[in-house]
Amino acid sequence: MIRVLKAGFYTSIQDRGRVGFAQNGVPVSGVMDSYAADVANSILNNSLEDALLEITFGGCKLEFLVETIICVSGGDFSATINNKPIQLNSRIKINTKDVLSFGKINFGARCYLAVKDGFLTKKVLGSRSFYQNITNQIIIKKGDILPITTFKSGLETSNSAIKIKETHFNSEDIYCYEGPEFELLKDHQKEQLLENIFTISNDNNRMGIRLNELIENNIPSILTSAVLPGTVQLTPSGKLIVLMRDCQVTGGYPRVLQLTGYAINKLAQKTTHQKLKFIIKSI
Amino acid sequence: MHKKPTYKPFGNASILIEWQAIIDEEILNDIILFKEKIQKEKSIVVADFIIGYNSLTLKYTNEISNYSDEVESLKSIYKQDFKLQKTEKFLWEVPVCYDLEFGIDLKEISEKSNLTIEEIIKLHSEKIYTVFFIGFLPGFLYLGGLDSQLHFDRKPNPRLKVAKGALAIGGKQTGVYPEVSAGGWNIIGRTPIHFFNIKNDNPCFAKAGDKIKFKPISLEEFYQTEKEIAENNYIIFKTLLND
Numbered sequence: 001m002i003r004v005l006k007a008g009f010y011t012s013i014q015d016r017g018r019v020g021f022a023q024n025g026v027p028v029s030g031v032m033d034s035y036a037a038d039v040a041n042s043i044l045n046n047s048l049e050d051a052l053l054e055i056t057f058g059g060c061k062l063e064f065l066v067e068t069i070i071c072v073s074g075g076d077f078s079a080t081i082n083n084k085p086i087q088l089n090s091r092i093k094i095n096t097k098d099v100l101s102f103g104k105i106n107f108g109a110r111c112y113l114a115v116k117d118g119f120l121t122k123k124v125l126g127s128r129s130f131y132q133n134i135t136n137q138i139i140i141k142k143g144d145i146l147p148i149t150t151f152k153s154g155l156e157t158s159n160s161a162i163k164i165k166e167t168h169f170n171s172e173d174i175y176c177y178e179g180p181e182f183e184l185l186k187d188h189q190k191e192q193l194l195e196n197i198f199t200i201s202n203d204n205n206r207m208g209i210r211l212n213e214l215i216e217n218n219i220p221s222i223l224t225s226a227v228l229p230g231t232v233q234l235t236p237s238g239k240l241i242v243l244m245r246d247c248q249v250t251g252g253y254p255r256v257l258q259l260t261g262y263a264i265n266k267l268a269q270k271t272t273h274q275k276l277k278f279i280i281k282s283i
Numbered sequence: 284m285h286k287k288p289t290y291k292p293f294g295n296a297s298i299l300i301e302w303q304a305i306i307d308e309e310i311l312n313d314i315i316l317f318k319e320k321i322q323k324e325k326s327i328v329v330a331d332f333i334i335g336y337n338s339l340t341l342k343y344t345n346e347i348s349n350y351s352d353e354v355e356s357l358k359s360i361y362k363q364d365f366k367l368q369k370t371e372k373f374l375w376e377v378p379v380c381y382d383l384e385f386g387i388d389l390k391e392i393s394e395k396s397n398l399t400i401e402e403i404i405k406l407h408s409e410k411i412y413t414v415f416f417i418g419f420l421p422g423f424l425y426l427g428g429l430d431s432q433l434h435f436d437r438k439p440n441p442r443l444k445v446a447k448g449a450l451a452i453g454g455k456q457t458g459v460y461p462e463v464s465a466g467g468w469n470i471i472g473r474t475p476i477h478f479f480n481i482k483n484d485n486p487c488f489a490k491a492g493d494k495i496k497f498k499p500i501s502l503e504e505f506y507q508t509e510k511e512i513a514e515n516n517y518i519i520f521k522t523l524l525n526d
Contacts (some may be wrong), residue, residue, distance in 0.1 A: 022331040024487040025417040133462045180291050225335030250418025258294040283292045
């Protein structure tokens with residue numbers, strides 16, 4: 001068990017999300033940066049399906065009520081155990097009553113706490129990912145007790161750490177494929193889309209990220225059709241929205257680009273005012 | 284007859300299959316039939332299906348290694364003429380209270396349309412609607428078949444909070460908000476029925492291709508039904524449809 005002493009800005013339990021329920025209108029959800037989450041689970045020899053705590057911008061303080069091994073990955077929010085700094089992407093032994101805290105943000109927007117064998121909150125529709133009206137909770141709050149198992153031995157802790165490339169957090173390049181409606185764009189609109197540098201607006205969350213700069217738009221709405229995490233929609237106002245993991249399953253705005261799986265993870269580590277540039281890859 | 288579907292990559296792990304861009308029940312039936320065939324042949328590699336008015340999106344479990352080979356294989360599945368297991372389609376009777384307490388936009392619609400509130404209720408509840416697909420929110424059914432006299436533009440400023448079960452009209456469409464949500468459609472009533480219930484194995488009772496009929500009920504009946512649902516004592520009336 002883990003007791004939440006401080007919940008932080010936006011902390012939720014996430015795994016790989018809900019598969020097989022799109023026909024009922026259920027969003028995928030799941031970890032925003034699945035690359036960092038996979039690193040954390042892999043370091044603990046967990047299954048990649050195991051649930052983690054996704055901590056957005058830190059501010060979170062947790063007390064362990066059992067022994068376990070943890071790994072913190074993704075953004076660097078100056079994690080400490082009992083006020084002693086710990087290394088990211090490394091196995092760390094936890095004793096009962098240890099307190100994990102997060103402080104100053106050094107880089108990234110989301111960090112992941114993996115515990116041996118994962119967080120064991122209830123699965124709903126095949127996933128533990130928090131989502132409104134599907135799970136009881138959307139975010140964790142102060143005083144919550146989060147279920148994890150006791151883990152005493154069998155996995156060596158280690159001072160060595162894997163390093164996630166810095167470009168994962170600081171590169172502006174967002175690779176994508178042409179979206180289903182890309183061809184409806186005129187050449188000068190394609191140029192705007194692929195040559196401009198875009199800025200993340202303050203309207204950004206797990207559902208989607210709105211960008212500030214406008215694209216001239218005269219293509220009509222489409223008949224409502226599928227959208228996916230990583231779909232870039234061009235709205236009638238000319239604003240672009242990049243859909244993220246909690247996005248709805250259908251939409252009516254033209255889908256001009258589709259991010260690569262890895263690009264969604266990179267974008268998940270960016271926040272308000274940060275810049276990005278779309279680069280097209282071919283299928 | 285509609286044209287054959289076309290195929291587009293949608294990222295590197297999904298394929299978008301599109302039909303002619305019209306809202307048409309024949310197209311819907313073709314989409315559902317194709318979906319069932321793919322489900323039968325490719326359930327190991329296709330993890331999720333998303334139906335739209337004129338589209339079917341296949342989400343693969345992994346990156347598609349050879350897109351053109353995959354499209355060829357889908358084309359041959361489309362051509363297959365095997366007898367499908369008969370999928371049961373149902374007509375669901377959904378009780379709706381059109382009382383002004385719930386139908387908060389009925390007066391405005393009545394004024395704009397020169398129809399009395401009784402006429403609006405009659406026009407709305409006499410039609411049988413087709414479930415085209417589910418999207419927007421878990422359990423939000425996109426219904427086709429709204430009488431043209433009831434086509435009303437969405438509100439210029441969406442409400443921040445629309446009640447769960449609110450029955451609404453948005454443009455040429457009608458539908459029920461399955462949960463409390465922001466929404467820009469015109470509210471004409473409320474149903475006590477849950478359109479999405481995670482406690483059920485199949486969280487949404489209806490599926491694409493099913494039909495819906497709204498049955499007007501009084502305020503008393505609304506509260507009575509709501510109580511029966513809360514006590515797990517209510518079964519939605521359904522009729523098996525034979526094609």
